[in-house]
Amino acid sequence: MSNSVQRCPWCGQDQAYQHYHDTVWGRPVYDSKELFAKLCLDGQQAGLSWLTILRKQANYYQAFAQFEPQQLALFSEQDCEALMANPGIIRNRLKIKSIVNNAKAYLQLESQGVAFNDYLWSFVGGKTIVNDFQRSEQIPSESAQSRAMSKALKKAGFSFVGPTICYAFMQAVGMVNDHLSDCHVYQQCLELARK
Secondary structure (H helix, E strand, O other): OOOOOOOOHHHOOOHHHHHHHHHOOOOOOOOHHHHHHHHHHHHHOOOOOHHHHHHHHHHHHHHOHHHOHHHHOOOOHHHHHHHOOOOOOOOOHHHHHHHHHHHHHHHHHHHOOOOHHHHHHHHHOOOOEEOOOOOHHHOOOOOHHHHHHHHHHHHOOOOOOOHHHHHHHHHHOOOEEOOOOOOOOHHHHHHHHHO
């Protein structure tokens, strides 16, 4: 795609970032396991840029059993320790353990008959919140919905799910359309949200 295309300014000139912006960010995701993986990856972003995680995404899938909750829940203390030596991921003990913990929390919800996708989408009433921002400065870093999601997830045993992380997650998986209104993807995401 040429650089004359109007995009949200945050993706800059980096091609991987532009591709992510054009094809992933803001498009509604309804698959429970995909949402789980995305939530875990967003947690890894805490204190870092999303581009850092995006560049390591394939390594994360490899290191964390493709984000299969059943397999992740079986990771031992030794498995977590071994991951501290993996240069392909962020080597932060708390962040590594949070993925394993989150898998256990996910399975706990599932065992209670709670579908993870329905659970997460319930915070936005089951449909995309469509914003109409013209400038990046208008986009909030959290919302009432992300604060509610964060509180509920923490109560359910999830970690690295603060209100800001939850809001970034909601933007990424299309629970919120925060593409600027003049962005070339805004309309596409709007149509996907209506389906």
